[in-house]
C-alpha cells in the first residue's frame with residue numbers, strides 16, 4: 173500500500189505533485205494544521221506529515237499519530253514540533269535547512285532599511301496626503317556597525333550583505349570559528365561587546381533554552397542609545413515587553429519584528445509603537461523560497477517513505493539514497509548483533525562498546541550505531557527504532573563508546589559489539605558477505621560462522637563429547653528441525669558455544685529440557701527479525 177502523507181500547512185502545491193510522482197498518496201489540506209482538534213482526529217491515518225510553522229505538532233498529536241513515520245518541515249525552525257516526543261515514538265523529524273535562508277536574510281535586510289528610513293509610516297502618511305517631509309528623518313547604514321547574533325546559514329548571509337552595504341559587521345556565535353569570521357570579512361565578538369558596539373542588531377539563532385529572551389531589559393541597557401533591533405528568527409528570543417519599554421523610553425530607536433512570542437500575533441505590546449515595523453512571519457515568504465522548501469521536503473519525505481533514505485533529519489543520522497543499498501544489509505546486521513546481546517542479557521546494561529573494523533569503519537557508522545542500539549533495546553521495549561533507541565540508551569544512563577579500526581582479521585570488515593552488565597561482558601561480532609546476508613562470526617571471542625535465522629538456540633557448554641548428539645536428539649524428539657548447526661570453542665576441551673538455527677519457535681518446555689542437561693551450561697532461545705528461508 174502506498175504511504176500516505178498529510179500536508180497540513182500552506183506549502184507550495186509543487187509538493188503535492190512530487191509526492192504523487194514518487195508514489196506517495198497525499199492529502200493537501202493547507203488549513204488543517206491550525207485546527208488542532210481536527211488534526212488530532214485524523215493524524216492516525218498518515219505515515220507522513222508535511223508542515224510549516226502554523227501546525228503545532230504537540231506531544232498529544234504525536235501520541236495520536238499511531239502510523240506516523242516522518243514529519244517534514246518545509247522550512248528551518250522546528251520549534252513547533254515536540255522533537256523529544258517524536259523521537260521517543262521513533263518518528264523522524266526533518267527540515268530543509270537551506271531552502272529559505274537567502275529569502276529570510278533578505279527580509280532581515282529589508283526590515284533594517286524599513287526601520288532606518290521609517291518606510292511603513294512614511295508610506296502611510298504620504299498616502300494619507302500629509303507630505304510630512306520633516307517627520308521622517310532617517311539614518312544612513314553605510315559605516316554603521318551591524319551586530320549579528322547567531323552566525324549560521326542565515327546570519328552569515330546577512331553578515332555578508334551587511335559587508336556589501338559597507339557596514340562594519342560584528343558577530344556573536346559560540347560556534348563561529350575565527351577562520352570563518354575572517355572568510356566572511358566580519359569580526360567575532362562576545363555578546364556584551366556586540367551590545368556595546370552595534371547600531372543595528374539582528375537575531376539569527378534558533379530558539380533554545382539558552383537563546384530564549386536573549387534580548388531582555390538587561391541586554392537592552394547594555395546597548396548603544398538609539399540602537400535598532402531586527403528579529404527575523406523567533407519571537408521568544410526577545411522579551412517583547414522589555415523591547416516595548418526600550419522603544420518607549422527612546423533607548424531603542426526602532427525595531428523590525430517578523431516573529432512574535434505568540435503567533436499568529438493578533439495583539440502585541442509592540443503594536444502601535446513609534447518606528448516598530450511588523451510583518452506577519454514573512455521571512456520565508458517568497459515564491460522562490462517556497463518552491464525550494466516544498467520541493468525539498470516532498471523529495472526528502474518520499475525518499476524516506478519509499479526508499480529508506482534519510483536526509484536532513486534532526487533526530488536521526490542521514491542515510492543517502494546512494495548509500496542506502498550498500499548500508500542496508502549492515503544496518504540489518506547491526507540490529508541483529510544488538511538483538512543478540514539484548515536477548516542474551518538478563519541484567520541491566522551498563523556499557524556498550526561498538527567496534528567498526530575494516531571497510532565497515534568507512535561506512536555511515538552513526539546509522540549503524542543507532543541500529544545496534546535499536547536491536548539491543550528491543551528485548552526490553554518492543555516499539556523502538558533507530559530514532560528512539562539512542563535516546564532510550566541515554567535515558568538509561570548506558571555508557572556508549574564507538575571505535576573504528578583498520579582491517580584486523582580474515583574478514584574485510586565487521587562489527588563487534590561488547591555489552592557490559594553488573595555481572596559480565598558479552599561480545600558478539602558479525603559481518604555481511606557479498607550475498608548481503610548477515611553472519612555471526614564471533615561470540616564471546618570464539619570464532620564461528622553462523623547464518624542468522626528467525627529462530628535460534630544459543631548454548632554455552634564445555635568442549636566435551638556428546639553435545640551435538642544430545643542437542644540433535646532432544647530437538648529431534650520434540651519435532652524441532654535444525655536448519656543449521658554451528659559450533660565453536662576457545663581451545664580443545666575449553667569453553668564452547670553452539671548456535672542452532674531451527675525451523676520454528678522453541679517452546680519453554682523444550683528449552684527447559686536443553687537447559688536441564690549437564691552437558692549444557694546455558695541455553696537461550698533467540699528470535700530475530702529476519703524472514704525464515
Ligand SMILES: NC(=O)C1=CN([C@@H]2O[C@H](COP(=O)(O)OP(=O)(O)OC[C@H]3O[C@@H](n4cnc5c(N)ncnc54)[C@H](O)[C@@H]3O)[C@@H](O)[C@H]2O)C=CC1
Nearest residue numbers: 248249322323324325326345347376377378404405455456
Ligand atoms: N522568519 C522566518 O520566516 C524564518 C526564520 N528562521 C529562523 O532563523 C533562525 C536561524 O536559522 P539558520 O541560520 O538557518 O540556522 P543555523 O542553525 O544555520 O544557524 C543558527 C546559528 O545560531 C548559533 N547559535 C546557537 N545558539 C546560540 C547562542 N546561544 N548565541 C549565539 N548564537 C547561537 C549557532 O551556532 C548557529 O551558527 C532559526 O531560528 C529559524 O527558525 C528561518 C527561516 C525563516
Ligand SMILES: O=C(O)C(=O)COP(=O)(O)O
Nearest residue numbers: 224225226247248249456
Ligand atoms: O523556516 C522557518 O524557520 C520559518 O520560520 C519559516 O516559517 P514559515 O514556513 O513561513 O511558516
